[in-house]
Amino acid sequence: MLTFWGDLREDLARVEEEIRRVVAGAPPPLREAALHLLAAGGKRLRPALALLCAHFGRYSLERVLPLAAAVELIHMATLVHDDVIDGAEMRRGIPTVHARWGPETAIKVGDVLFAQAIELVSSYEDSAVARKLAATCLSMCTGEFAQERESYSPQQSVWRYFRRIRRKTALFIGAACELGARVCEAPLVVCQALRQYGLALGMAFQVVDDVLDLVAEERVLGKVVGGDIRQGIATLPVIYAWSRSKKGRRLKEILCMRGKSEAEVQEAIAIVREAGGIGFSLEVARAFAAKALRFLRPLPAIPQRRRLEQIAEFVITRSF
Amino acid sequence: MLTFWGDLREDLARVEEEIRRVVAGAPPPLREAALHLLAAGGKRLRPALALLCAHFGRYSLERVLPLAAAVELIHMATLVHDDVIDGAEMRRGIPTVHARWGPETAIKVGDVLFAQAIELVSSYEDSAVARKLAATCLSMCTGEFAQERESYSPQQSVWRYFRRIRRKTALFIGAACELGARVCEAPLVVCQALRQYGLALGMAFQVVDDVLDLVAEERVLGKVVGGDIRQGIATLPVIYAWSRSKKGRRLKEILCMRGKSEAEVQEAIAIVREAGGIGFSLEVARAFAAKALRFLRPLPAIPQRRRLEQIAEFVITRSF
Numbered sequence: 001m002l003t004f005w006g007d008l009r010e011d012l013a014r015v016e017e018e019i020r021r022v023v024a025g026a027p028p029p030l031r032e033a034a035l036h037l038l039a040a041g042g043k044r045l046r047p048a049l050a051l052l053c054a055h056f057g058r059y060s061l062e063r064v065l066p067l068a069a070a071v072e073l074i075h076m077a078t079l080v081h082d083d084v085i086d087g088a089e090m091r092r093g094i095p096t097v098h099a100r101w102g103p104e105t106a107i108k109v110g111d112v113l114f115a116q117a118i119e120l121v122s123s124y125e126d127s128a129v130a131r132k133l134a135a136t137c138l139s140m141c142t143g144e145f146a147q148e149r150e151s152y153s154p155q156q157s158v159w160r161y162f163r164r165i166r167r168k169t170a171l172f173i174g175a176a177c178e179l180g181a182r183v184c185e186a187p188l189v190v191c192q193a194l195r196q197y198g199l200a201l202g203m204a205f206q207v208v209d210d211v212l213d214l215v216a217e218e219r220v221l222g223k224v225v226g227g228d229i230r231q232g233i234a235t236l237p238v239i240y241a242w243s244r245s246k247k248g249r250r251l252k253e254i255l256c257m258r259g260k261s262e263a264e265v266q267e268a269i270a271i272v273r274e275a276g277g278i279g280f281s282l283e284v285a286r287a288f289a290a291k292a293l294r295f296l297r298p299l300p301a302i303p304q305r306r307r308l309e310q311i312a313e314f315v316i317t318r319s320f
Numbered sequence: 321m322l323t324f325w326g327d328l329r330e331d332l333a334r335v336e337e338e339i340r341r342v343v344a345g346a347p348p349p350l351r352e353a354a355l356h357l358l359a360a361g362g363k364r365l366r367p368a369l370a371l372l373c374a375h376f377g378r379y380s381l382e383r384v385l386p387l388a389a390a391v392e393l394i395h396m397a398t399l400v401h402d403d404v405i406d407g408a409e410m411r412r413g414i415p416t417v418h419a420r421w422g423p424e425t426a427i428k429v430g431d432v433l434f435a436q437a438i439e440l441v442s443s444y445e446d447s448a449v450a451r452k453l454a455a456t457c458l459s460m461c462t463g464e465f466a467q468e469r470e471s472y473s474p475q476q477s478v479w480r481y482f483r484r485i486r487r488k489t490a491l492f493i494g495a496a497c498e499l500g501a502r503v504c505e506a507p508l509v510v511c512q513a514l515r516q517y518g519l520a521l522g523m524a525f526q527v528v529d530d531v532l533d534l535v536a537e538e539r540v541l542g543k544v545v546g547g548d549i550r551q552g553i554a555t556l557p558v559i560y561a562w563s564r565s566k567k568g569r570r571l572k573e574i575l576c577m578r579g580k581s582e583a584e585v586q587e588a589i590a591i592v593r594e595a596g597g598i599g600f601s602l603e604v605a606r607a608f609a610a611k612a613l614r615f616l617r618p619l620p621a622i623p624q625r626r627r628l629e630q631i632a633e634f635v636i637t638r639s640f
Contacts, residue, residue, distance in 0.1 A: 085427060116458060119454040
């Protein structure tokens, strides 16, 4: 993945090093589990955004480094706790921490990563950095929780879906952008525009993620396809399909079943595809990406603005 | 318990209110679980210490309030995660969050409480407050983890025990004291002395806690007696007894068994008592309390200093 980031590669490698340094400070078995998580890789989207947005201020890698490492650490912490909650066995093609070391270790690893992230961002004199990140973490918990609560329910709607992914994903991506600019002292209006860009980008990103959960190749995705349907989570393509398809009732029925068969999951995916749920959702993702681009337009035309535009384009065309 | 705190009662009630306000901001099912946790009560030792230590600076309740609420929120967060990890059913005489709402909710509640605490302390301009608290949380995780790793092992030693409880309990109590003074701008040497006081107090507190786990009445303790032995955790009285008693080998054998019977737990407790493990440990706790008092001596003789002395005396005489 790192190759995608072009000239950002070197700075991202420093972020990776910083994360490794921090994680290596954890006690032995936690360290092992956290390094396993780190080695599993990932797109490093959030630190990359923080670095790029920092260029809208007086860029200094040293300055933005704690934030860039912290946003990835928090992201890792949420993944590890979510995997315990969902009982997920695989992530990015390798066993989850919870599957390999048990839920006790996974809970502790998440706590440690989160505390390490807060320690990092509290190195800024500007305490708003830690405050805004903590507030975003709260939103993420709220979003995750709403998802659990609403799962297996036929009441799931497009508006609840949007609210949920905004909290679960978009606000945090928006914060990575805003704070990257903020720690390098970009003007306030620029920070706010970048936050809006990140928010819209995050919405696009999550909609695509939810599409990929239905149609990706498992080999590429690194986890089992149809996970959301299995867990009773109605994502945008599903909600679209159940209100449009004449097989909508059947789709709803399958989604709300606990303990559905593999054949039922495949049947549900087929209904969603037939009804055009995939195409519709990608259309929505494109609209969010276009919105993200609009927030960039008034910003200074530095090379990093072009990179942010490319990310918005990548997010809606990616296959993993 | 609040009556114990005398003239501190009113300010502590404000802290309680602040915690309730914060917790009530959580999404509905988490809110319910967090309020259940809050209603279960507790000694509120950490916020009380923060308030008292704040008097060594220019005391202002408004000023110290976020910190005092945050230290209790973090304490609650660690309890709720530890209960999941330990599979504990009861705490303070009522079912744990994990027993009543399931581990998923308990993990999320802990995450939310921690994030809320960080958000609160990031309201201080001085970002060292959040940083020091986050660092202490890391130590707590390390201590808890060491406890898990060392459990059921016959290698547990007094020195490992001290290192463990320092991390698990004492450093955080030290931080509550130090930061209470710091946010009200007490002189640096005073903050440091209060940190040392809190550290020694925390050591005394945890040693007594471990004694109570063996000898308290369950009705008063609010949880099952002998829990540490059941979980293979060698606390000070046990380590003392197994190196002194001629039944030491049997004690070690029982401790290191997984799935021991109730009779075996009682047999182990009897060996510890006979060997004088209880008396020795209380002696150690008294020594720590005396050390705590010594750190107070050079401090200004304000009424709150007397209250801190009383807490050190209470900690070693308490029965719950």
